[in-house]
Amino acid sequence: MKRIFTVLGIVSAIAFMNAQTTVLTDNFSVAGALNANGWTTHSGTAGQILSDGNTANLVAGNNEDVNKAFSAVYNVSPTGISKADYSATINVASATGLTTSGDYFLMFTVSSGASPGNFNARLYIKGSATGYTLGVLNNGAGSPAPAPTYGTEIPYGTPANILMTYTIDNNASTNSATLQINSQPLLTNSLGTGASGATLGGVAIREAGNATSGTGNVSIDNLVARTYAPVLAVTDVKNIKGSFVKNTFVNDNEITFGAQAKDVKVYNMLGQVVKTLSVKADETINVSDLSAGNYIVTGTVNNVPVSQKILKD
Secondary structure, three states, X not given: OHHHHHHHHHHHHXXXXXXXXXXXXXOOXXXXXXXXXXXXXXXXXXXXXXXXXXXXXXXXXOOOEEEEEEEEEEEOOOOOEEEEEEEEEEEEOOOOOEOOOOEEEEEEEOOOOOOOOOEEEEEEEEEOOOEEEEEEEEXXXXXXXXXXXXXXXXXXXXXXXXXXXXXXXXXXXXXXXXEEEOOOOOEEEOOOOOOOOOEEEEEEEEOOEOOOOXXXXXXXXXXXXXXXXEEOOHHHHHHHHHHHEOOOEEOOOEEEEOOOEEEXXXXXXXXXEEEEEEEOOOOEEEOOOOOOEEEEEEEEEOOEEEEEXXXXX
């Protein structure tokens, strides 16, 4: 059984090589206007959204919108599946200024700066006499206006740890957003019908409405955004895999690779790396030093992790 579990472990590791990259972090530890500390005002009255050295604070009746750029623009796969997420701690002290019908205040932007483009993975908020409720909308397109999906009401003064995940499947021409709020059931929304855009470039904070019906007085802390290497559609993965190793049955002590690949490793059935190399398309590698038996060959082709099992005679 040890051998079987080792091989499964190798395959699992390959499946999760789609690693995440942290592209934005802000704990709002510097007091003052956000637009003087890495954020850009793209709408409204500049300098209204402030940090107190612990949290960024929206104020009922204010109207500034700001955005902060990712450390690197995320390019959405035109044919595959792309994913990004952001997490934060949200708190609302009272019902002051909160709409009862809902409005959004935190989201991804297509780009950054003075013209950040469309808003995706929108975090909504609404209030009642007893608490606030958070919701999710994948994007804003559609007629009539699409409805957010809301969670369970949270008492005022109680923080909410949220994780918003935005998934773009351009193979199926769809996009959706999910929202995890504390331990509440996962919320999913795909009602917005707009396109996702070719990039994601930052995160935006928005003050909306007025002093009696809008986004209210909201604090935001521990803001982190991550992107994930796109995964190709199943047909594309099959095409790449089919060209990775041309001869999966090796009877002449040579492996021929059909595509250029980086980080190529050959594992034996005990999970041990027996060869490490990089190869060019149509390059042949001599494996006469390997004993007869089964091996797993892994590598990265066009930024996609692939693997194939080979049998050496």
